Amino acid sequence: MNLTNEEYGKYVKRHALPSPVVKDTVKAFVIGGTIxxxxxxxxxxxxxxxxxKEIAPVMVSVTLILISVVMTGLGLYDxxxxxxxxxxxxxxxxxxxxxxxxxxDNKAEGLVLGIGVKLFSVAGPVIxxxxxxxxxxxxxxxxxxxxxx
Amino acid sequence: xxxxxxxxNKPEILASSAVGGDTEAKGNLGKYFDMTDPTDRxxxxxxxxxxxxxxxxxxxxxxxxxxxxxxxxxxxxxxxLMNQCTGSSYGLAEFGVPFFGLYGACSTAAEGLMLAAMTxxxxxxxxxxxxxxxxxxxAERQFRFPLGxxxxxxxxxxxxxxxxxxxxxxxxxGETGVVLxxxxxxxxxxxxxxxxxxxxxxxxxxxxxxxxxxxxxxxMHPDDFDLILTGDLGQEGHxxxxxxxxxxxxxxxxxxxxxxxxxxxxxxxDLHCGGSGCxxxxxxxxxxxxxxxxxxxxxxxxxxxxxxxMSPSSVLQGLAVSGIAxxxxxxxI
Numbered sequence: 217m218n219l220t221n222e223e224y225g226k227y228v229k230r231h232a233l234p235s236p237v238v239k240d241t242v243k244a245f246v247i248g249g250t251i252x253x254x255x256x257x258x259x260x261x262x263x264x265x266x267x268x269k270e271i272a273p274v275m276v277s278v279t280l281i282l283i284s285v286v287m288t289g290l291g292l293y294d295x296x297x298x299x300x301x302x303x304x305x306x307x308x309x310x311x312x313x314x315x316x317x318x319x320x321d322n323k324a325e326g327l328v329l330g331i332g333v334k335l336f337s338v339a340g341p342v343i344x345x346x347x348x349x350x351x352x353x354x355x356x357x358x359x360x361x362x363x364x365x
Numbered sequence: 366x367x368x369x370x371x372x373x374n375k376p377e378i379l380a381s382s383a384v385g386g387d388t389e390a391k392g393n394l395g396k397y398f399d400m401t402d403p404t405d406r407x408x409x410x411x412x413x414x415x416x417x418x419x420x421x422x423x424x425x426x427x428x429x430x431x432x433x434x435x436x437x438x439x440x441x442x443x444x445x446l447m448n449q450c451t452g453s454s455y456g457l458a459e460f461g462v463p464f465f466g467l468y469g470a471c472s473t474a475a476e477g478l479m480l481a482a483m484t485x486x487x488x489x490x491x492x493x494x495x496x497x498x499x500x501x502x503x504a505e506r507q508f509r510f511p512l513g514x515x516x517x518x519x520x521x522x523x524x525x526x527x528x529x530x531x532x533x534x535x536x537x538x539g540e541t542g543v544v545l546x547x548x549x550x551x552x553x554x555x556x557x558x559x560x561x562x563x564x565x566x567x568x569x570x571x572x573x574x575x576x577x578x579x580x581x582x583x584x585m586h587p588d589d590f591d592l593i594l595t596g597d598l599g600q601e602g603h604x605x606x607x608x609x610x611x612x613x614x615x616x617x618x619x620x621x622x623x624x625x626x627x628x629x630x631x632x633x634x635d636l637h638c639g640g641s642g643c644x645x646x647x648x649x650x651x652x653x654x655x656x657x658x659x660x661x662x663x664x665x666x667x668x669x670x671x672x673x674x675m676s677p678s679s680v681l682q683g684l685a686v687s688g689i690a691x692x693x694x695x696x697x698i
Binding site: 225338 | 411413510511513515516517518519520555556557558563570601604605608685
């Protein structure tokens with residue numbers, strides 16, 4: 217084979233079947249949108265049954281997390297996610313799934329060294345860099361405030 | 366460098382068996398398995414233990430078919446995809462047979478067959494077994510994401526087979542009449558592919574290199590074979606391999622296929638490019654191919670076991686995935 221690694225890499229990229237971007241995007245939009253619409257409907261429902269308006273959005277998040285966790289436990293979540301892509305990843309459902317799936321996966325290795333160590337193996341970077349960026353933003357906000365902006 | 370090895374003393378496959386999971390049972394070759402388990406757990410608590418159990422079951426089936434006991438085996442050459450080859454060591458410990466643990470990634474079945482045939486051909490061992498396996502859930506956990514994690518797999522990705530295949534080799538006694546007549550060990554080929562979800566492309570150059578070497582050294586022609594099977598290139602890698610060979614002047618015909626493509630039903634099962642893993646080529650050869658030999662439908666085949674050499678750390682460190690391809694020739698006498 218006379219191709220250099222670079223030539224082969226280009227050839228492989230040309231050869232590979234591309235992801236069906238339009239189909240994937242439409243599915244992500246429809247499923248993701250449905251989850252969000254469902255969340256909004258839940259919020260209206262919670263307020264209608266007399267829940268405090270401040271508390272209702274939090275309870276919506278908690279409900280969506282619960283549904284996502286139960287579906288992950290039943291092995292249904294990934295069958296939906298393989299079609300939905302970012303549609304299930306972006307809402308809070310994706311984060312719940314990212315924490316629960318390693319917990320279930322590593323049960324056999326024990327409570328501490330299995331679940332304890334691996335719980336944030338997927339979500340860890342999100343938590344770390346999410347917290348870090350909030351610190352950066354906090355400092356920026358403080359400085360701006362001192363400067364009277 | 367030694368070229369194609371010719372086994373003059375005709376090491377014969379005395380018996381073979383294949384064990385698989387649920388996805389394999391529902392695939393194209395479901396009926397060629399000796400046993401499949403719809404739960405994928407084979408009565409064990411964890412998927413890792415299930416993989417070991419598959420190896421134990423596969424060797425047991427092969428022993429039963431050949432009418433041999435573990436004491437009749439002089440050695441077993443075995444491998445799998447798990448860390449430190451524990452799938453094989455836990456699965457085969459109870460047989461009490463001298464054990465060689467192999468790691469050839471998904472090429473392990475061909476590697477084990479070749480080594481077993483060498484030792485039998487030279488007379489070091491009267492009988493030797495070769496066992497290999499992979500378990501989808503154990504491999505996903507080790508190499509990719511947690512099982513329940515919702516993510517989309519790219520179209521070039523493949524599905525690690527939950528399967529195991531076992532072969533027992535001995536000096537020719539006419540049991541099955543299928544002998545290993547030739548072998549060609551593969552070289553490590555690195556073409557700089559770093560995409561973990563395109564293993565077919567990473568392994569295709571190695572397969573093409575071994576196939577090209579075989580046909581230039583042996584004087585054989587691709588049309589001389591009923592089947593030329595690559596191990597687990599999948600649709601993507603197999604098509605690349607065909608094009609690479611064509612660019613080197615070797616036109617492969619309709620008889621050129623791939624165990625990973627044969628194993629699953631691509632129309633229904635939505636497993637993208639097809640099967641992969643040590644268990645893929647092992648079970649397809651031990652189940653389907655050996656059955657076709659028994660039915661007299663095929664007489665001469667080549668198996669080119671393909672493996673992607675990498676670890677989860679090497680991938681994260683940005684190292685390329687290199688490929689290897691070992692060739693063995695099965696002939697009916």
